[in-house]
Amino acid sequence: MSTLVIAEHSNNELKSATHHTVTAAQALGGEVHVLVAGGGCQAAAEAAARIPGVAKVLVADNAAYAHQLAENMSALIAELGTGYDYLLAPATSNGKNVMPRVAALLDVAQISEITAVISGDTFQRPIYAGNVIATVQSTDARKVITVRTTGFDAAPAEGGSAAIEAVSIAKDAGLSSFVGESLAKSDRPELTAARVVVSGGRGMQNGENFKLLEAVADKLNAAVGASRAAVDAGFVPNDYQVGQTGKIVAPDLYIAVGISGAIQHLAGMKDSKVIVAINKDEDAPIFQVADYGLVADLFQAVPELAAAL
């Protein structure tokens, strides 16, 4: 039995989503290999080789994979995949983009966003925006799975020394090309990897006011997030969104400011260890999941909080 984990990386850096996915792979038993496909991705491959429990790292270093284009990536993974029982990727925007395509090429179902491994063919996954947890059993011989990273602890980043093997398969489907990207530049930790997250909602009133949250985030080395309402209103960019259709986070501390607590948002953060809610509406649903609730005007409370930290 063997499992291939598709690494999440930025060519020069391996992302922690990979470490969480390796833990899920280990829960399946059998040998774990990691595929690092990218352009100039040797550093990411070396980092993957240092994860304890990884037996082998495959590196497909080719311009066709530099931007993780789904058409090229899926062709590569489907070809390599015939040698494995399980193909796992984190449920990041890359994983979600590529893996269903892999599953279709292999004529198998995909099991999306698992949060637990029950047995070799049975898994738990949230449905209906996390209001229901389904236990599902796959009847396909080969299983293509995306992993919700908050469901599995991160494997250690150091301690292993797996062999690195180059893969020379070059798949350029010629169907799509990368035009450009605008990535948020920030010195703060990434939302999905941060130990503390400070999020703002519609109550922030505008994007300028997010500076108040940044002051708190700076003190706590926290990432800044937002509710869908705040993103839809244009206060902050889409990559801030925490929720069922945005990012799923589970930090040690989640501070929700001016967020009412729609089901959609709760689905993205309710596995946080400690939740703090600051809202002037004492009936806001966010207080039903908060460990510590403060009914207050955020424009007074947040600066006060920043000063007190």
Place this chain on the structure above:
Amino acid sequence: MKVLVAVKRVVDYNVKVRAKGDGSGVDLNNVKMSINPFCEIAVEEAVRLREKGVATEVIAVSLGDKACQEQIRTALALGADRGILVETAEELQPLAVAKLLQAIVAREGVDLVIVGKQSIDGDNNQTGQMLAALAGMSQGSFASELVIENGKARVTREIDGGLQTVELALPAVVTTDLRLNEPRYASLPNIMKAKKKQLDTLTPADLGVDVAPRMRVLKVEPPPERKAGIKVGSVAELVDKLRNEAKVI
């Protein structure tokens, strides 16, 4: 250019869904059903392309039991030209839906498929990507902007770190994210007109597709309950609790 959109009948997004007490499924008795919100965005985008003269025809497809006609009529009222229902009593999983759509794409000679990125019931986020793979098409998933020019689709995608723009050869599959557009409301005259638009019915057998499920749901249950904590009276008390009780700062 022919555009195909798929619309799924799902529990309305305002309904709080619960697992049945015996774990056998989700309680859907007398629950309001609607068009999946991401599918509605797909219909709106297709209709806008037709209004701009880019698309010549918009075909709305739904797959499932007879009741899915309602969601097709909704799409027709929003501006789609005609509908196709693939009728079956079987439970359809994403791979089966992708195969059925592939068969329709081939039959109709479609240049662009726009579907929602996920449905709010199964939360699978698979069908569009699977369809693209089966039909050998390019894909632009999680789109926040779509431009058709020079025989190509330029798609801006919402990705974890921000936005990515890709250029796709046509035919292509685009899956919609929340901020692609804001769907219109159907006007009463358009709802009346929609009733007269063409709606054909096919079966999986007509399309030669095996729709047998690949996955079984063994049980469903509510997620672990999170208990409400306490209200603090001041910022000072909050900081004290976080430091000395929760020990997270």
